[in-house]
Amino acid sequence: MSGTARLDRALLTLIGVMVLGGMMSYLDATIVNVGISTLTAEFEATLATIEWVTTGYLLAVALAIPLAGWATVRFGAKRMWLLGLTVFLAGSTLSAFAWNAESLIAFRILQGLGGGMVDPIMMTVVAGAAGPARIARVMGLISIPITLGPVVGPIVGGLILDNLTWQWMFLVNIPFALAAIVLAVVVLPADPPGGAAPLDWIGVFTLSPGFAALVFALSRAGAEGFGSTSVVIGLVVGLGLFAVYIVHALRTTGTPLLDLRLFRSKGFSASVTTMFLIGGGLFSLLFLLPLYYQEVRGESVLASGLLLAPLGLGTLVGMPVAGNLADKLGARRLVPVGALLIGLGALVFTSSDAGTSQLLLTGAQLAAGFGLGLVGAPTMGSVYRTVPGDAVAGATGAVFILNQIGASLGIAVVALILQGGGAHTAPTPATFGDAFWWPVAAAAVVFAAGLLLPGKPEAAPAEPVSEPAPSSEGALS
Secondary structure, eight states: OSSSSSOOHHHHHHHHHHHHHHHHHHHHHTGGGGGHHEEETTOOOOHHHHHHHHHHHHHHHHHHHHHHHHHHHOOEEEEEEEEHHHHHHHHHHHHHOOOOOOHHHHHHHHHHHHHHHHHHHHHHHHHHHHHTTTTHHHHHHHHHHHHHHHHHHHHHHHHHHHOOOOOHHTTTTTHHHHHHEEEEESSOOOOOOOOOOOOOOHHTTTTHHHHHHHHHHHHHHHOOOOOOOHHHHHHHHHHHHHHHHHHHHOOSSSSSSSSSSGGGGGHHHHHHHHHHHHHHHHHHHHHHHHHHHHHHHHOHHHHHHHHHHHHHHHHHHHHHHHHHHHHOOOOHHHHHHHHHHHHHHHHHHHHHOOTTTHHHHHHHHHHHHHHHHHHHHHHHHHHSSSOOGGHHHHHHHHHHHHHHHHHHHHHHHHHHHTTTTTSSSSSHHHHHHTTHHHHHHHHHHHHHHHTTTTOOOOOOOOOOOOOOOHHHHHHHO
16 A cells, blocks of 8 residues: 555555444434334324434433543544444344334334444544544545435435334345454454553433433423423433532533543634534424324325435535545535535425425435535544644544534424424424424524634645554455
C-alpha cells in the first residue's frame, strides 16, 4: 500500500466487511416500523407499548456505544466486533420467537446491545486503516449504512410482511450475520488486548439510564397523560440523573463517558446538535410515514414500505453529491440547504390527507431524502475538524450516542403526538398532521446549527510518502 490517498483493494475489502455488519444494525433500527400496525394487532398491544420495539432497540444501541469504545481498547477490535455480531445474531433469533410484546421488546434490547457494539468499532477500525490522507473519502463510504440503512429498513420490512410472517423481519438477519462473522474472522487482524483508561462507571449508570427514563416518561404520557405517577417519576428520575452526570463530567479528572468540555467548541456543538436532531427527525419520519400510508391512505403493508422508496432514492443521490461538494463548499453551505429540503418535504405532510396527490407526496419525500444526504456526511466530517486529534475518539462516540438518543426521543415524541398527548390510544388523521410538525421543527434547528459549522476546508499541505500502517495491509495480505 502506498502513502497516497488511493483506496486500494485491501482497504476496500476491509470497508466492505465492516459495512456488512454496520448495515445490518442500521437496517434493523427501522425494519419493524412498517410492521407497527401488524405487531400491535398480533400482540393485542397499544401503540405506546409497541413503540418500544423500536425505541428499546435504539436506547440499547446508545447504552452500548460508549462501553464498546472502552472495551475495544481493553480487549481488541476483532474480539469485540465478533462479540457484537454474535449478540446481534442471538437477539435477532430470539426476537423471531417472541410470544408477547414484552418478550419482543426484551429481545430487541439484546439485539440493540449487539448493534451498538458494532457501530463504533466499524468507525474505529476503518478510520485507523485509512489514515489521515484517505479519511474523507472513507467517511463518505461509511456514511452509506448510517444514512441509507434506516431508510431501506421499512422497504425491506414491507416486502417481508407482504409475503411472509412477521417473524421473518428478524430471521432475515441470520444468514447475513453469519456471513459477517465468517468474513470478520478471515479479514480482521488479530488485535491483542491493550491498556485502557478506567471505565466511567458513574457515566454508565447516569447518562444512558437518564435518557431511558425520559423516553419512558414520554411513551407512558401517550397512554396515561402527563399527570400520571409513572410519567412524573420518569421525568424526575431522568432529569435527576442528567444533573448528576453533568456535575460529574465537568469535575472528573478522568475520561468521562461523554466529555461535555468538547462543547466549548462552537463548531463541535453545532455538529453534534445537527446529528442529534437528524437522528430525531429521520427516525421519526421513518416511524410516521409507514403508519400514515396504512392508517390515513389505506395502503397495504407492502405498498407503505415501497412508498418510502423515494426517501431512500433521494438520500442515495444526495450522499455522493455532498461528498463531491463538501471540500469545495464546506458544511456551512451544504447543511442549511439540506435542512431546508428536509423541512419543506415534511411540511407537505402536515396538511396532507387521503386525497392528497401521491405525486406531491413522492416529490416531498425525494426532497427530504436528498436533504438528508446533504446533511449527514458533511456534518460527520465537521466533527473531525472541530476537535483536537487526541479528542477524536471521544467526539466520535459522542456523535453516535446523541444520534441514537435523538432517534429514541424523536420516536417517543411523535408517538405521544399521535395519541393526542394521552387523549386517545390510536392515531387519527388530525394527529398525523400534528406529528409531522416535529421533523419540520427539527429541520429548522438543523438549519440554524448548520450556519455555525466550519466553512470551506483550507487546502492541506502535501503529505510526504510514508510507510503503510500495519493494520489493513497486515490484515489482508
